[in-house]
Structure formats: C-alpha cells, structure tokens
Amino acid sequence: MTEMTETAPGWLSREDLELTRARMPIIYVDAVPVRADASGVVTHVGLLLRIGSDGTVSRALVSGRVLYKERVRDALMRHLEKDLGPVALPHVPASPQPFTIAEYFPEPDVTPYHDPRQHAISLAYVVPVTGDCRPRQDALDLVWFTPEEAASPMVQQEMIGGQGVLLKQALAYVGCLP
Template identity: 80%
Template structure:
C-alpha cells in the first residue's frame, strides 16, 4: 500500500497525522484505515472501457503495478481522503467522479502475517475501503508513481498483470472488475 509523506505546518507539527515514530508504534498496536481506488474510464453508457494502474518501484527495487491507495487522516472524511489520494497519484486534473454514496465495493484487510487473507502488508494490519472511481480528465502520475498505464478490463484481469501487483492488490482488482461486470 502506498504511504503518504508527512507534511509539516509552521509550528513543526504534522497536522492530522502521527510522527514517523508514533506511526510505527500505532502500526504495531492497531489497524490503520486506508482507502484503495481503482481508476477507470467509462463510455457514454457507463461501461468500463479502461482501468488505470500505477507503475511504482518498491523499497526493494522491484517494479510493480498498484492501485491508488493511502491512509485516512485523523478527522478527515473518507471522501476527502479518496480525493486527496487520487489527486496525489493521478494529478490535479484527473477529474475523479466519486459517487455520491460512498459504499465501497469491498473492504480489504491487509495483515502483516501472510496467508490470513489474500491481502498482505508486512508493515501493519490495515483495513481498506475499496472503490471504483471513474476519472475523466488528464491523468499525470505524481509522487512516487513512475507511470500510469490504461489497460482494457481483459488485460487488467490477465494473470501476467495480476502477478505484477503486490500484497494482494491483484485480487482487489479482480474484485473491482467483477463488481462492475467486467470479468472476462
């Protein structure tokens, strides 16, 4: 799962979040809330025509495909967290269409112990609300994303793409595709 960089205000504090040390302690003691977003392009009838996957380099130097993902800050609405991470990863003119009802298509539980669920994050136990979000604007990856690749739903569901997605995000992508009726 992608991590948000700490921002510091004029007083030297990180508003709405924990210091690196406090975050490490919290991660060791309690689940952390995240949002995952599957960016999609839709046609005029609302059918998904393309799925956007980010290309990232992991801490170990491996290249992988990922979804838009990140933490929900203290006192931040889920809608605001979703929009913040979409803008952070896709750029300010991606123009996401977050649905009026924030019903996730699934909830993913990432565990530090492999095999508890299909989702794994060695740093923490995280609970993620997952959404399919249509985007209509110009997407330009930012932050630690190298590129954004648009794939057809069939390409995104392929075994080769799934194998490039760490931590069970390939499973999450397949669930998203099933949710919108796009599994081949």
C-alpha cells in the same frame, strides 16, 4: 540531530506511526481508477507503476491512509489527486460506498491481502476519471489496461500485497471480469 516531523493535523511522526501500526489497524482507501463509455461501461482500468523501497517494480492501485478527522470522501480525493494529478477529474459519488473491504495483515496467508508493515483495513472503491491523468509522487507511470488485460496473469503477477485480487473483485463488481 533534529528530526523533521510533519506538523499538519492528522499526520504522525515516523516513530508514532510505527508504534501505532504495531498496536492497531490503520484505515486506508484503495481506489481503482477507470474510464467508462457514455453508457457507463468500464472500458479501461488505470494502474500505477511504482518502485518499492527494495527496488522492485510493481503495478498498484491508488491507495493511502485516512487521516484523523478526515472524511473518507476527502481521503479518496486527496489520494486520487496525489497519485493521478490535479486534473484527473475523479467522479466520487456524494455518498461513497465501497465495493468491498480489504483486510491487510502483516502475516501472509491470513487473507489474500498482505502488508508486512501493519494490519490495515481498506475501503475499496471504483472511481471513474475523465480528465488528464499524470502520475505524481512515487508513481513512475499510469498505464490504462482493458479489463481483459488487467485481469490477465501477466498483469496480476506484477501486483503485490493482494492488490491483484482486489482489482479482480473491482472488475467483477462493475461486470467486467472476463
């Protein structure tokens, strides 16, 4: 049986990725898409609706790996386009600075962030988007919440792996934590 292996630079085969994940942290970006008014005040937060490999439905941030030889800015743009569509029109600053760094561990309760597959370090950003967002790839939908709704217990319990904690940190960072 011939195995299909992605040959694009920066991608690992499934087996190589599993081996790497077992031995070292993987670099990720997390993006919190937001809508802001004319004065820059965040009015809405976009959360993806996803179905996990186990069939569970959850809310999620835009997230993904940084490829070998890929700039963080380019990784952010790639994942925003992949998840929100090509006309989302994200506004990533020329020199992006994360609002925090989230450290995901395969064991629960080491940090608020948990990913059973790996130890991952994620640079987290709040990214204003002004275009038309249409979820793609494995996202079922994108729902816009007010900051109050996004911080509510109902929405927070729909987020897994500590992304609800990260969302609340993002809201605090932009001065919108209710």
